[in-house]
Amino acid sequence: MKTLHVTNAWHPASGGIRTFYLAMLRAANAAGSAMRLIVPAERGGVEEVGTWGRIYYVKAPRAPIVDRRYRVLLPHRYLWPRAALQEILRAEQPDLLEVCDKYALCYLAGVLRRLGVAGVARPTLVGLSCERFDDNVAVLGWSSSSVRALARWYMGYVYTPQFDYHLANSDYTAQEIRCALVPRHTRDVHVVPMGVDADVFGPEHRSGGLREEWSSRLAAPLDAVYVLYAGRLAREKHLARLIGMLEQLPDHAARRVRLVVAGDGPHAPALREAAAARVPGRVLFWGHVADRHALAAFYASADAFVHPNPREPFGIGPLEAMASGLPVIVPNAGGVLSYASLENAWLAAPTDRGLATALDEMLRAPVERAARVEAARLTAERFAWPQVTARIFALYHELHRRRLTVDRTRWAVPLLAHR
The missing domain is CATH 3.40.50.2000 (Glycogen Phosphorylase B;)
Structure with a gap:
């Protein structure tokens, strides 16, 4: 046929x-x-x-x-x-x-x-x-x-x-x-x-050199918490909530949280302006990462992945993060619930505070984090x-x-x- x-x-x-x-x-x-x-x-x-x-x-x-x-x-x-x-x-x-x-x-x-x-x-x-x-x-x-x-x-x-x-x-x-x-x-x-390309994305692609570059560009310590968003920068993705999430998270010596944005799109100028005004120095706009193997290193080298869109039709990005062994935070609504649950991810209220609370809970629970990350890897394999x-x-x-x-x-x- x-x-x-x-x-x-x-x-x-x-x-x-x-x-x-x-x-x-x-x-x-x-x-x-x-x-x-x-x-x-x-x-x-x-x-x-x-x-x-x-x-x-x-x-x-x-x-x-x-x-x-x-x-x-x-x-x-x-x-x-x-x-x-x-x-x-x-x-x-x-x-x-x-x-x-x-x-x-x-x-x-x-x-x-x-x-x-x-x-x-x-x-x-x-x-x-x-x-x-x-x-x-x-x-x-x-x-x-x-x-x-x-x-x-x-x-x-x-x-x-x-x-x-x-x-x-x-x-x-x-x-x-x-x-x-x-x-x-x-x-x-x-x-x-x-x-998801389960054979392309995986925790084995973690790169110390990439984290060093993030650290250098953001003037942040290597042990900072690097949160990744990867995808198209468009208004319908509700990406301003990522800026709001950072505002809700205190930036102190005990925990530095930084956001790495891998992507491009029509909403990029507005996001850059908002980040500079509201959370200066805490967001790195890397641009589009075309090579899939380079993108795999981005996922594996981060400490968490946050996807803020409550109206996402499906969302391949969070699945790629799951395959990469990354803790995933998504809204408790939309097409991401096709694969995301409380067993393999953190489901957040789709607000600035909701995303920040979920990220904070994830960082405070290392044992639970390891269990959900392992469940997420198994989920990604089912969606290969x-x-x-x-x-x-x-x-x-x-x-x-x-x-x-x-x-x-x-x-x-x-x-x-x-x-």
């Missing part, structure tokens, strides 16, 4: 979704299963990924709002007969098409379902949700009850009907789809958690990419089989479908 995947959540330094698709391409090559990926780029091109994988880069403009490092494939790339995505579909003839986008690309599935594309056999259509539409709308400052109702209407009447089946990266993400379903557009929703991707590809096969057999009469044949 050949699968083709389309997303706008991609640029050279992007995070979770890019990590997911790269892991899927590795799995496709290991299994001998053809997989194709279409992503936006500054220039068009094709990259062969092993024997069975291929990435199509389609020229696209920059995103107009939020994070202009991203580019956006707009509907004109698939609506017209000679559009780039139609040409790729005709060349590849996928059995299953997965779209990871709720804004511009989801309508491609609708075109294939209702109209069809000349010369393209109708594939099984899957929508992959790696974020919640209502949370994204709230980030823009639109959080009134009427806006939330509009978001639910969009999900139930516009987004959901485009696809045959839906996948979501956590129960938290899936809940939005399930709550928005309406009788005339019911769809199956399957939860498919993301994974080879197991996760195998389950996802098995689900693709099952959904495609179902559309062709059990659900065959549910979906009308598109008007222009290749027969």
Whole structure:
């Protein structure tokens, strides 16, 4: 079976979704299963990924709002007969098409379902949700009850009907789809958690030299408590709470707490300004760490990992920290609860004080810390990419089989479908 995947959540330094698709391409090559990926780029091109994988880069403009490092494939790339995505579909003839986008690309599935594309056999259509539409709308400052109702209407009447089946990266993400379903557009929703490179991240990558560099840049002692955040610096990540957390923790000779931020994004200038004003000298903004092995050293060399976002759809970063043998502090809400619990992490109230209290409790309990870190390592092993991707590809096969057999009469044949 050949699968083709389309997303706008991609640029050279992007995070979770890019990590997911790269892991899927590795799995496709290991299994001998053809997989194709279409992503936006500054220039068009094709990259062969092993024997069975291929990435199509389609020229696209920059995103107009939020994070202009991203580019956006707009509907004109698939609506017209000679559009780039139609040409790729005709060349590849996928059995299953997965779209990871709720804004511009989801309508491609609708075109294939209702109209069809000349010369393209109708594939099984899957929508992959790696974020919640209502949370994204709230980030823009639109959080009134009427806006939330509009978001639910969009999900139930516009987004959901485009696809045959839906996948979501956590129960938290899936809940939005399930709550928005309406009788005339019911769809199956399957939860498919993301994974972690358990072979890349581990405590053995701890680096004394890296800690010395942190110490030098922060003018802090080597035995200071170095707390790590790794990820995209965006407003929806609620990263200002990390600054507030430091404010709640007294800085004295008995315990120096410093924050190392490994990442970049549109919110970086505001965070730098806040740190300089509120906790001067206590935050090191390192920037994006592109090399995965270098990132593994960051995780393993820190003393704790704090993830402040209570609306995280899933959160690969905390899983990478768990694999690295690092105590993990996360909010008691959101998609991180797919794997984080009081047995393997510290669940905090999603406030400045809540995060600070959890960090303080963790530092004061060495025996409990060791037990939870060991449990976290076992958790990360269960979410290793080879197991996760195998389950996802098995689900693709099952959904495609179902559309062709059990659900065959549910979906009308598109008007222009290749027969």
